[in-house]
Amino acid sequence: MSEVKYSIPRGTQDILPGESEKWQYIENKARDLCARYRYREIRTPMFEQTELFARGVGDTTDIVQKEMYTFEDKGGRSLTLRPEGTASTVRSFVDQKMHGWADQPVKLFYIGPMFRYERPQSGRMRQFVQFGVEAMGSSDPAIDAEVIGLAMDFYRELGLKGVKLVLNSLGDQESRENHRNALISHFEPVIGELCSDCQARLEKNPLRILDCKKDRDHEKMAAAPSILDYLNEESKAYFETVKSYLEAMGIPYEVDPGLVRGLDYYNNTAFEIMIDGEGFGAITTLMGGGRYNGLVEEIGGPETPGIGFALSIERLLMALESQGITLPVNHGIDAYMVALGDAAKAHVPKLVHELRSAGLSVDTDYLNRKMKGQMKAAGRLHARYALILGDEELEAGTIEVKHMETGNQETIQISELAAYLQAGSVKGV
Incomplete structure (x- = not known):
């Protein structure tokens, strides 16, 4: 087949x-x-x-x-x-x-x-x-x-x-009717030289003849009566x-x-x-x-x-x-969650959901990549922060927050993470 x-x-x-x-x-x-x-x-x-x-x-x-x-x-x-x-x-x-x-x-x-x-x-x-x-x-x-x-x-x-x-x-309507009659008188002597569409429009709607693409260069087009003369x-x-x-x-x-x-x-x-x-x-x-x-x-x-x-x-x-005009479209996200270890990975769906519910744009790894691959993904997505959670950090109730633009990294309490990211989003840092 x-x-x-x-x-x-x-x-x-x-x-x-x-x-x-x-x-x-x-x-x-x-x-x-x-x-x-x-x-x-x-x-x-x-x-x-x-x-x-x-x-x-x-x-x-x-x-x-x-x-x-x-x-x-x-x-x-x-x-x-x-x-x-x-x-x-x-x-x-x-x-x-x-x-x-x-x-x-x-x-x-x-x-x-x-x-x-x-x-x-x-x-x-x-x-x-x-x-x-x-x-x-x-x-x-x-x-x-x-x-x-x-x-x-x-x-x-x-x-x-x-x-x-x-x-x-x-x-x-009165002005258009007067102009219509003038157009019929203008085009009638040469209507056989115009396309079939124009011929059909002569009586029905001669104004449409002026919009014809095929006959636009015909001498009668430029000399056609102007509607402004019939207002x-x-x-x-x-x-x-x-x-x-x-x-x-x-x-x-x-x-x-x-x-x-x-x-x-x-x-x-x-x-x-x-x-x-x-x-x-x-x-x-x-x-x-x-x-x-x-x-x-x-x-x-x-x-x-x-x-x-x-x-x-x-x-x-x-x-x-x-004109080379670039629209101010934001293609980035607030944060990318990097999980290291089985316990951390199991906790990520809950944490990501909480951050999204708090109004933040967050993504994470679904391909079981190593840390290097996850960090590359954060870069491709233009994430403002990489959130690095390992088993040890999870046990301590903390998470590493890396500022992707500067490379600076600090330790934050998981309970304070949403507020920290929201404040950073407002400040643009």
Whole structure:
């Protein structure tokens, strides 16, 4: 019988010890920042009804047309692994009647895996992790600035350099309709020269033509009508107010009329944060977001404005690595227990358990190594102390504590060991 070899599915990754601590640090940073901004965590299912994404994300998007992992369950229902977080969060907002909560707007964040069937490449996986925030219930331009400020603070506090905020306004429904008609008139004479996707989008959603990767160099792309020329007075005033708040907050930005978010639900404020870092290639988008007034109603809820963003943790880690930024991750432990002698070894499980219960990170030998091997293990684990317990020390109620950094060694009463190590951990000695 031939041996079966199982390999990791294409477009996924194993995050091993040594790397997972970086993820934990970033996730904790996101949670801390959201707590300061008063955004609370939501956890939605990994899969939803397929129709949710077709209606919420938009049936003209690449995500819905080409990239979703869709399957039929045993009850004949069509389900889809979530390709992004906003539609699920809005579905929960409607389903759980959050619009009736006394505390408005409802401000939420999520961290979790998303799934898209794409061609795997650097920074683009088939299973990837997104951190995102959503604020629903306010049409105040100030909350647009707040959401953008949260995103900028996140990258700033992680130490990223060369981060750039790019803004655009997609306008309200009236502005978008006027722009839509102008785009149809602009592209209709040459539509046969564009790809099949663009041809299908001409009538359904011509704005998506501007986001096409295949035809980006076509002469008609650069000459396409700008949405900023079709904003009505209300949309113009809204955009100007958002920009004024960002200026007051000291957040620099660039306006790019060609910025088109890849999801159908955006209107008014749209934004991306990009990075131009050496070793990270050309200017690359780290995250994107925008306002989505109308999405809650599309999913069956009452009229409720909303705004949010999502970013890829994988892409963030690539950016940090490209700039040589080392996250302050602690890979060490407080102490490593070295046992010498049968009686000492028999006592170690109890002592290690007591130290762990006291809040200390402690490990010990489980391979019956000699003292030299145990001390090497303590070094590999970056232990602050080596705790050396022999049969004689056990009988005397003492233990030898070696400071691994200095090499100094002292004798401590076993009964006082936890307090001694706790004090040393606080002092950092």
